[in-house]
Amino acid sequence: MVSDESQRTRCVGGIAHDSRGRILLVKRGKPPGQGLWSIPGGRVEQGESDERAVARELLEETGLRVIVGHLIGSVSRPSPVGVFDIHDYSCQAIGGTLRAGDDAADAAWVDAETFATLERLNLLTDGLADALTSWNVLPS
Numbered sequence: 001m002v003s004d005e006s007q008r009t010r011c012v013g014g015i016a017h018d019s020r021g022r023i024l025l026v027k028r029g030k031p032p033g034q035g036l037w038s039i040p041g042g043r044v045e046q047g048e049s050d051e052r053a054v055a056r057e058l059l060e061e062t063g064l065r066v067i068v069g070h071l072i073g074s075v076s077r078p079s080p081v082g083v084f085d086i087h088d089y090s091c092q093a094i095g096g097t098l099r100a101g102d103d104a105a106d107a108a109w110v111d112a113e114t115f116a117t118l119e120r121l122n123l124l125t126d127g128l129a130d131a132l133t134s135w136n137v138l139p140s
Helices: 050-062 112-120 128-134
Strands: 008-016 023-028 041-043 064-079 082-096 104-110
Touching: 008 023, 008 050, 008 064, 023 050, 023 112, 041 050, 050 064, 050 082, 050 104, 064 128, 104 112
Parallel strands: 008 082
Antiparallel strands: 008 041, 023 104, 064 082
């Protein structure tokens, strides 16, 4: 018998900051984490590189075109059918207009005070604040 944990889904996320030090977040419009704020991202499609997946997901969810940089960190989170292996990359927005799209209910540049409020009200996806803190990429 195969355990659910053996079903691993590769996912990516994009960590972007603007010139004011705010971090780009999306409010998830669908499960998992519906109604919670997270960094934009999603599943890597068959045959797609992480870099291409990050750029595609950020464009779909935020309307922004980005340059994808280095891997910042990776986490594993439970999924309905196993585990999401999430690889988060630095990004720099180079164009587009910020708007919620695809499965995002909202998209925003979030400053440190707003981020702290979202965390205090339990409106961030599970483990997001801890991961961003450990990677030293919180908004300033």
